[in-house]
Amino acid sequence: MANYVSIQKILQQAYGTLAQITGIPFSVYRVQPFASGNYIQPQNQIGTNVVMDRRPMTSSNPGFEGDKQMQSFWYEVIGNCLDYQVGDIFVSNDKVFNTGDVTVPYRTTEFLGMCLAENMPTMQPIFAKINTQAQFYTPNILPTNNTGLYPQQEYYDSTLPNMLPIILQNGQFTPLNAGQDAALIPIGITSRRSYGGDIYNVPTMNMPPVEKRLVYCPQLPGYQLKASDAIVFADGSRYRVDSNFHLSAGASGGMYVCSKYVTGSGQ
Numbered sequence: 001m002a003n004y005v006s007i008q009k010i011l012q013q014a015y016g017t018l019a020q021i022t023g024i025p026f027s028v029y030r031v032q033p034f035a036s037g038n039y040i041q042p043q044n045q046i047g048t049n050v051v052m053d054r055r056p057m058t059s060s061n062p063g064f065e066g067d068k069q070m071q072s073f074w075y076e077v078i079g080n081c082l083d084y085q086v087g088d089i090f091v092s093n094d095k096v097f098n099t100g101d102v103t104v105p106y107r108t109t110e111f112l113g114m115c116l117a118e119n120m121p122t123m124q125p126i127f128a129k130i131n132t133q134a135q136f137y138t139p140n141i142l143p144t145n146n147t148g149l150y151p152q153q154e155y156y157d158s159t160l161p162n163m164l165p166i167i168l169q170n171g172q173f174t175p176l177n178a179g180q181d182a183a184l185i186p187i188g189i190t191s192r193r194s195y196g197g198d199i200y201n202v203p204t205m206n207m208p209p210v211e212k213r214l215v216y217c218p219q220l221p222g223y224q225l226k227a228s229d230a231i232v233f234a235d236g237s238r239y240r241v242d243s244n245f246h247l248s249a250g251a252s253g254g255m256y257v258c259s260k261y262v263t264g265s266g267q
Contacts, residue, residue, distance in 0.1 A: 024112075025049040026090040029186075031221055033171040038184040040091060040133065052079035052090060054114060054127060073190060073216065075114055076124040086252040087219040088116045089130060089186050109133075109234045113186060115218045117251035128188055128216045128253055135182035136223075137163035137230040138175055163230060172222035182232070188216035211260040215239065218253045225256055236264030 028047030054075040092112035113130035164175035165182030231239045239258035
């Protein structure tokens with residue numbers, strides 16, 4: 001007797017066959033119980049040369065709750081995901097399409113990636129955009145115990161000395177002591193700079209609008225981004241999480257409204 005398990009197996013095997021023709025190869029990552037360091041690293045790799053073909057998901061898809069302005073953030077994927085779990089990270093290892101901007105001879109900090117966000121039996125797998133890595137920092141509830149004329153001078157520092165880095169240790173993401181480097185975590189960030197419109201972003205005559213973007217973060221074992229956390233990119237750009245857990249779709253991971261408060265050289 002046919003059921004959703006047998007139907008899903010047949011459909012995804014068919015998707016996998018088609019992807020062999022139309023897809024590009026990806027490496028697959030999942031945080032292991034013993035892992036420490038960064039998310040994307042050899043000890044977390046569970047697959048290589050997994051062929052997938054992604055295409056932007058249209059807002060009219062009746063089986064998925066999505067924003068019509070986020071068609072480039074969610075993907076319907078042709079590929080066999082039977083061996084993978086929701087939350088797994090796929091990073092393209094194609095030697096042509098994943099060397100950064102293909103019109104220049106150098107690599108960029110962005111890459112082609114995606115996170116398996118939903119895998120329902122009678123639908124194509126749905127993935128969320130992953131295109132870069134960032135470090136997360138969370139506010140410290142206690143002042144730093146430094147010395148000098150003003151021992152607690154960094155308590156209200158707007159940079160990072162008093163914030164706790166989020167690290168990966170023994171398969172769990174957790175805050176560490178202030179002053180340490182945070183783990184590199186794969187995320188997706190929208191290219192649109194003015195998310196929220198008049199609701200989130202009301203400029204006045206003497207105050208220009210604040211740059212806001214949506215950031216997608218996959219599920220992190222042991223930790224969830226929250227309001228006031230800082231997201232730091234490789235180019236020095238820093239964003240602060242405004243909303244605690246803003247989901248724009250009924251899928252794995254979270255969408256966060258973030259405000260830029262330090263401008264870097266790129267983002």
